Amino acid sequence: AREPLAPGAALLRGFARRHETELITAIEAIAAQAPFRRMVTPGGHQMSVAMTSCGSFGWVTDRSGYRYDALDPDSGQPWPAMPPRFRELAERAAGEVGFAGFAPDACLINRYEPGAKMSLHQDRDERDNGAPIVSVSLGLPATFLFGGLKRADKTQRYRLAHGDVVVWGGPARLAFHGVAPLADGEHALLGRQRINLTFRRAR
Numbered sequence: 001a002r003e004p005l006a007p008g009a010a011l012l013r014g015f016a017r018r019h020e021t022e023l024i025t026a027i028e029a030i031a032a033q034a035p036f037r038r039m040v041t042p043g044g045h046q047m048s049v050a051m052t053s054c055g056s057f058g059w060v061t062d063r064s065g066y067r068y069d070a071l072d073p074d075s076g077q078p079w080p081a082m083p084p085r086f087r088e089l090a091e092r093a094a095g096e097v098g099f100a101g102f103a104p105d106a107c108l109i110n111r112y113e114p115g116a117k118m119s120l121h122q123d124r125d126e127r128d129n130g131a132p133i134v135s136v137s138l139g140l141p142a143t144f145l146f147g148g149l150k151r152a153d154k155t156q157r158y159r160l161a162h163g164d165v166v167v168w169g170g171p172a173r174l175a176f177h178g179v180a181p182l183a184d185g186e187h188a189l190l191g192r193q194r195i196n197l198t199f200r201r202a203r
């Protein structure tokens, strides 16, 4: 089932569910090579969300700014490769929503523990905003906030649950969005956490 959220954005409920064990096993292998870490923003705040990446590029932030980098700054090594099955899932989801040929070169992996949140922001560090972003939610459910092209625009709330996939393209691509503080709970496969994958065309 495909639910339109806004022009260019659609929710595919449960689209990743049948890949859950494979996804979680692969995320564990990636995190063993490139551990989750809570990075510091240019403003000096430590993020409540812990992040890592796989693919040709990973997203990093520190006191000097935000950027995509081919190397993990913590190890000096390239990010772990994007598993072909990750890329296929993202490509298939994008195709369902009209973005055929999506070829992500970066997959950001966000880990939320109870209380972690992501403040309202735009994703503007990618070179080509014509490519969508595909998100995959795993573990505890979250309240996702989706606004407009201006920070002050009213936000709509959506519940994103385990296995949900969302494709954000077209006019939705530069919309402000965020995640409300994660409510505590226990997920059968992931325990007290939520993991979100975002597939992007960074360069």
Ligand code: MD3
Pocket: 108, 110, 118, 123, 133, 135, 166, 168, 172, 173, 174, 175, 176, 177, 178, 179, 196, 198
């Ligand atoms: C709407 N992550 O990593 S995923 C991010 O749940 C990020 O971890 C959130 O925002 C999370 O940048 C939200 C859904 C998402 C991702 C990118 C978008 C929604 C988006 C880009 C434009 C509009």
Ligand code: FE
Pocket: 121, 122, 123, 177
């Ligand atoms: Fe974002």
